[in-house]
Amino acid sequence: xxxxxxxxxxxxxxxxxxxSTKWYQQLLGxxxxxxxxxxxxxxxxxxxxxxxxxxxxxxxxxxxxDIFDERRPGMDHVALLVGAGEVEDLKxxxxxxxxxxxxxxxxxxxAAMITLRDPDNIQIEVLGEPxxxxxxx
Numbered sequence: 001x002x003x004x005x006x007x008x009x010x011x012x013x014x015x016x017x018x019x020s021t022k023w024y025q026q027l028l029g030x031x032x033x034x035x036x037x038x039x040x041x042x043x044x045x046x047x048x049x050x051x052x053x054x055x056x057x058x059x060x061x062x063x064x065x066d067i068f069d070e071r072r073p074g075m076d077h078v079a080l081l082v083g084a085g086e087v088e089d090l091k092x093x094x095x096x097x098x099x100x101x102x103x104x105x106x107x108x109x110x111a112a113m114i115t116l117r118d119p120d121n122i123q124i125e126v127l128g129e130p131x132x133x134x135x136x137x
Contacts, residue, residue, distance in 0.1 A: 009045075009054035010078060014120050015067075017042055017059040023119050024055060026097060028080070053080070068121040077115075077123035087112040087128040 014020040021044045024030045030046035030053075037043070043058040070076045082090065087104055091114055094101045101116040112128040 009056060011043075011056040011058060012078075012118075012120075012122060013063065014057050014059055014118075015063070016119065017044060017057060019119050020057045021046065024057065027094065027099060027116075030055060070123060075122075077125055079125040079127060082126055082128050084129045087114050087126060090114060090126055 012020075021032060024046055025032070029048065031049055032044050033047045033054075034045040035043070036045065040061045041058050043056050045054060045056045047054045068075075091101065091104060094114075094116060099116055101114055103114075105113050105115075107113050107127065110130045113125055115123060115125050117123055
């Protein structure tokens with residue numbers, strides 16, 4: 001059986017392509033690397049210039065009017081990993097941009113985590129790599 005080597009990209013359906021593109025650019029530093037149009041949809045491909053993480057945002061000509069709800073079958077949330085100590089920096093950035101977010105929590109594994117929702121109510125979790133332990137202490 002072939003081995004899955006890595007996560008390639010995440011594609012999210014959105015209600016307003018421009019609004020969501022701007023949100024992901026401002027909050028996560030993603031850059032638009034492609035704008036695509038097909039039969040019945042328009043899509044922007046965004047990528048992190050440092051990690052290569054790719055998220056595509058798609059608006060469909062015919063779409064359901066419901067907003068995202070993780071209690072329905074399908075996707076529950078998106079979790080993104082950042083470097084140790086960067087969750088605090090993101091919290092300050094979210095506050096400066098007026099983005100509603102949770103307080104910083106600590107996971108069972110000891111990682112810092114903050115949650116927020118994108119313009120379509122998709123929950124985003126941002127987890128920091130656990131701080132390296134002090135070998136002297």
